[in-house]
Amino acid sequence: MCANTSIVEATIPTLHAAMRAGELTSESLVERYIRRIEAYDRDGPEINSVVTVNPNATARAARLDERLAETGFVGPLHGVPVLVKDQVSTAGIVTTYGSEAFAEYVPDEDATIVERFREAGAIVLAKTNMPDWAAGFVGHSSVAGQTKNPYALDRDSGGSSAGTGAGVAANLGAVGIGEDTGGSIRVPASCCNLYGLRPTTGLVSRAGLSPLVERMDTAGPMARTVGDLVQMFDAIVGFDPRDERTGANRVRGTERYLDALDVDGLDGVRLGVLRERFGGADDPNAAPVTAVVERALGRLDDAGAELVDPVGIPALERRLDDSSLHALQPKRDIDAFLDGLTDPPARSVAELHDCGAYHEALELFETIAAAPDDPTTDPDYWRSVAAQESLRETLVYVLTRHDLDALVFPDVQVIPQRYAALQAGDVTRTDYPVNTVIASQSSCPGLSMPAGFTDDGLPVGVELLGAPHSEATLLGIARAYERRAETRRPPTSAPPLDE
Numbered sequence: 001m002c003a004n005t006s007i008v009e010a011t012i013p014t015l016h017a018a019m020r021a022g023e024l025t026s027e028s029l030v031e032r033y034i035r036r037i038e039a040y041d042r043d044g045p046e047i048n049s050v051v052t053v054n055p056n057a058t059a060r061a062a063r064l065d066e067r068l069a070e071t072g073f074v075g076p077l078h079g080v081p082v083l084v085k086d087q088v089s090t091a092g093i094v095t096t097y098g099s100e101a102f103a104e105y106v107p108d109e110d111a112t113i114v115e116r117f118r119e120a121g122a123i124v125l126a127k128t129n130m131p132d133w134a135a136g137f138v139g140h141s142s143v144a145g146q147t148k149n150p151y152a153l154d155r156d157s158g159g160s161s162a163g164t165g166a167g168v169a170a171n172l173g174a175v176g177i178g179e180d181t182g183g184s185i186r187v188p189a190s191c192c193n194l195y196g197l198r199p200t201t202g203l204v205s206r207a208g209l210s211p212l213v214e215r216m217d218t219a220g221p222m223a224r225t226v227g228d229l230v231q232m233f234d235a236i237v238g239f240d241p242r243d244e245r246t247g248a249n250r251v252r253g254t255e256r257y258l259d260a261l262d263v264d265g266l267d268g269v270r271l272g273v274l275r276e277r278f279g280g281a282d283d284p285n286a287a288p289v290t291a292v293v294e295r296a297l298g299r300l301d302d303a304g305a306e307l308v309d310p311v312g313i314p315a316l317e318r319r320l321d322d323s324s325l326h327a328l329q330p331k332r333d334i335d336a337f338l339d340g341l342t343d344p345p346a347r348s349v350a351e352l353h354d355c356g357a358y359h360e361a362l363e364l365f366e367t368i369a370a371a372p373d374d375p376t377t378d379p380d381y382w383r384s385v386a387a388q389e390s391l392r393e394t395l396v397y398v399l400t401r402h403d404l405d406a407l408v409f410p411d412v413q414v415i416p417q418r419y420a421a422l423q424a425g426d427v428t429r430t431d432y433p434v435n436t437v438i439a440s441q442s443s444c445p446g447l448s449m450p451a452g453f454t455d456d457g458l459p460v461g462v463e464l465l466g467a468p469h470s471e472a473t474l475l476g477i478a479r480a481y482e483r484r485a486e487t488r489r490p491p492t493s494a495p496p497l498d499e
Helices: 012-020 026-042 057-071 112-119 162-169 186-191 226-236 244-251 257-261 287-302 316-322 330-339 349-354 363-369 379-401 419-424 437-442 471-485
Strands: 050-053 081-085 123-128 152-156 175-180 195-198 218-223 270-273 306-308 406-410 446-453 459-465
Touching: 012 226, 026 050, 026 057, 026 081, 026 123, 050 162, 057 123, 081 162, 112 123, 112 226, 123 162, 152 419, 162 175, 162 186, 162 218, 175 186, 175 195, 175 226, 186 195, 186 446, 186 459, 195 226, 195 471, 218 226, 226 257, 226 471, 257 471, 287 306, 287 406, 287 446, 287 459, 287 471, 316 379, 316 437, 330 349, 330 363, 349 363, 379 406, 379 437, 406 471, 437 446, 437 459, 446 471, 459 471
Parallel strands: 081 123, 081 175, 270 306, 270 406
Antiparallel strands: 050 123, 175 218, 195 218, 195 446, 406 459, 446 459
């Protein structure tokens, strides 16, 4: 890759090959991504995915170039510029958590995952937009406003990892980090034609990430290809003494997920089609999604997978309602996080709410503010915790009963929504049916894949859901699907720059 070659859709292996050949430096790569941010995020279509560009990114890239010349690559992500959701604390770089109250807040230490991908040689290129405290499946925040969908500039990018989704899709960075509580990696991946992985809760440390529902939260990678997704995942997965839930790594089953990609096809793979979570045929917002997902199912079938169609989950709708903790737990968890920060501009949800330091269209934040300080005093909390355990047991039973490797269904039942309607309240959470909560509320892994595009050019995602610790299987399926599907394409709103 020479200096004048477009970096649009460039993968980690492509970038590394160019660096080894002396045709590309990490410093020039960072500078070129920053020019794209200026041209397409700040100017032009004004995608508005980036909150803060790391002022030290170019200097770090220059140091990595020196290391490459002296001793070779420092790690598997050497010189790779990463877009990081602003939910992830970064020492020395403004971290807003989506809140205007934290517009100038600079943490004094990195989140564990930031330490890990820096050790792997990556560069924090920029911090990306998210709704305040990750409270929603949407792309607007009080600190930065609306992130646009790069495929349809009047539509939402999905959230809460909105900026990472839109930024990676528009090639404003090589890969990205998101966070997922109810679907916040997979919803923007679906809306922005990306691969996005929500791992089994506990495989990736949450230390240094602002929480929403601690027992469900997990960071994860977002990328344009499965290979890049896995390289990021391998870099951040692992035990962390700062996060008790990472004890889950003891039984994760593999040391390196990159090995799961040695898959030629899907012969012998059995996928259960969860028909009950497809949108209604008479819904004009859902019918185009279903049509695209049907084509994706055909590609899986062509690749050798056996589709068991349909497969049902007993009383699923009731189980999802019963196991939701979004109204009860976030206030306690966010308050605890704020209390642990050094000199934060606010120390509680109540303080943020009372001063109006949140986007007025975030209905969930209003609900969070009204919750009890200690949810464990409410019997409904314990009923929801028990319902989550029951949901996970039932999902594993269904997968085992039908001898399935995964369930498959749309991430989101409807097309990406117009952001004006979301902000005006014309479209509410009820009108935006997401299926991503199934994996989240059961702590199971879910992987979103690009299913393709509607006739109007809107991206659609299809999700694979597996049993706990089945990431290797899901990634292998996704790689075989990717080879057959070829459903990834860059948005026309952010073309190659003349360089």
